[in-house]
Amino acid sequence: MPHPFTIEEIYPDDEENAVRLPRRQNGNSPQGLAVTLLADYTLRSRASVPSAAIVALLAEADVSPTGARTAISRLARRGILDGSRHGRNSSYRLSQQAAHSLSVGGSWIVASTATTPSWDERWTLIAFSLPQERSAQRRALRGRLRWLGYAPLYDGLWISPYELAPLVRAHLTQLTLGTVTVFRGHRVEFDAISSRDPIDAWDIAAIGKQYEDFLQRWSPLLDRIRSGQVSGTEAVRARTEVMDTYRRFPTLDPQLPLSLLPAGWLREPARQVFAAVYDGLARIAEEHVKAVIARFDGNAQPGVQAHLTADLLAGVRNTTRSGTSPDGDDIPDTIGTATA
Numbered sequence: 001m002p003h004p005f006t007i008e009e010i011y012p013d014d015e016e017n018a019v020r021l022p023r024r025q026n027g028n029s030p031q032g033l034a035v036t037l038l039a040d041y042t043l044r045s046r047a048s049v050p051s052a053a054i055v056a057l058l059a060e061a062d063v064s065p066t067g068a069r070t071a072i073s074r075l076a077r078r079g080i081l082d083g084s085r086h087g088r089n090s091s092y093r094l095s096q097q098a099a100h101s102l103s104v105g106g107s108w109i110v111a112s113t114a115t116t117p118s119w120d121e122r123w124t125l126i127a128f129s130l131p132q133e134r135s136a137q138r139r140a141l142r143g144r145l146r147w148l149g150y151a152p153l154y155d156g157l158w159i160s161p162y163e164l165a166p167l168v169r170a171h172l173t174q175l176t177l178g179t180v181t182v183f184r185g186h187r188v189e190f191d192a193i194s195s196r197d198p199i200d201a202w203d204i205a206a207i208g209k210q211y212e213d214f215l216q217r218w219s220p221l222l223d224r225i226r227s228g229q230v231s232g233t234e235a236v237r238a239r240t241e242v243m244d245t246y247r248r249f250p251t252l253d254p255q256l257p258l259s260l261l262p263a264g265w266l267r268e269p270a271r272q273v274f275a276a277v278y279d280g281l282a283r284i285a286e287e288h289v290k291a292v293i294a295r296f297d298g299n300a301q302p303g304v305q306a307h308l309t310a311d312l313l314a315g316v317r318n319t320t321r322s323g324t325s326p327d328g329d330d331i332p333d334t335i336g337t338a339t340a
Contacts, residue, residue, distance in 0.1 A: 039094065152201060
């Protein structure tokens with residue numbers, strides 16, 4: 001299945017034979033913005049959008065026309081977008097597999113930041129060893145573990161505070177071929193200068209700073225949203241950027257137990273601000289997207305619809321009201337787990 005986003009967007013410094021802590025990339029990538037934009041308004045229907053309209057909408061987010069066209073082309077080559085031509089004009093829509101992955105991921109983003117599971121004070125440890133000639137397999141395994149909420153305590157030793165989920169087990173079976181050992185147990189306290197707390201596998205200070213930056217960036221917009229002082233152009237840009245930034249938090253902070261985190265952890269305030277911006281601008285943003293598309297396609301756009309965080313939680317899918325996709329494939333009624 002093609003994956004719309006890459007783990008390198010969130011952990012660009014992960015390298016072989018090095019335990020790296022998260023560092024957020026500066027800005028939002030054109031490909032990430034394009035995927036987020038299309039998902040925000042066409043995920044349910046997989047409606048096709050003229051490429052010129054996508055370029056125009058990305059231009060409102062300061063993406064150059066060349067950068068936008070390059071992003072669209074690369075997404076099509078990766079199988080994220082399906083293209084079609086009508087004379088000299090081209091249009092793109094989310095591929096069926098990408099739409100499914102985004103629907104699952106959207107549900108996961110909202111669900112994993114809305115609640116924190118209870119914790120039994122035990123840790124799951126995954127130890128693996130792969131030879132140098134299987135470096136591609138090792139990179140793939142590290143990326144999957146990142147997506148699934150694990151972090152490297154030491155090179156080759158990854159941890160999570162939660163039980164080994166079936167999805168993790170399936171990925172380990174697929175990628176390690178017997179070169180892995182899994183433990184679950186309590187940490188043993190002892191006096192040693194070199195002792196490392198398991199929670200230190202995550203850069204808690206860096207994650208907290210990203211929450212602070214997120215709140216500082218988006219909280220000032222709330223009063224203008226309530227008073228209706230946000231234009232359509234600004235609404236689309238804000239919804240796209242707030243989602244493209246917020247979607248990284250469940251990977252950076254995978255429901256880490258609050259008992260291990262500093263007092264006043266900002267996960268919940270960030271969730272509230274995200275929902276207020278994303279939901280509060282949905283109507284005006286949808287109207288603007290439809291207006292931009294209409295400049296390049298005179299047909300009505302019934303498949304263009306902004307969804308809310310409640311829709312994401314329920315699992316926005318490329319379905320019709322009959323419960324099938326526009327391509328005729330049956331879609332499960334619920335989607336509860338995220339793909340890597």
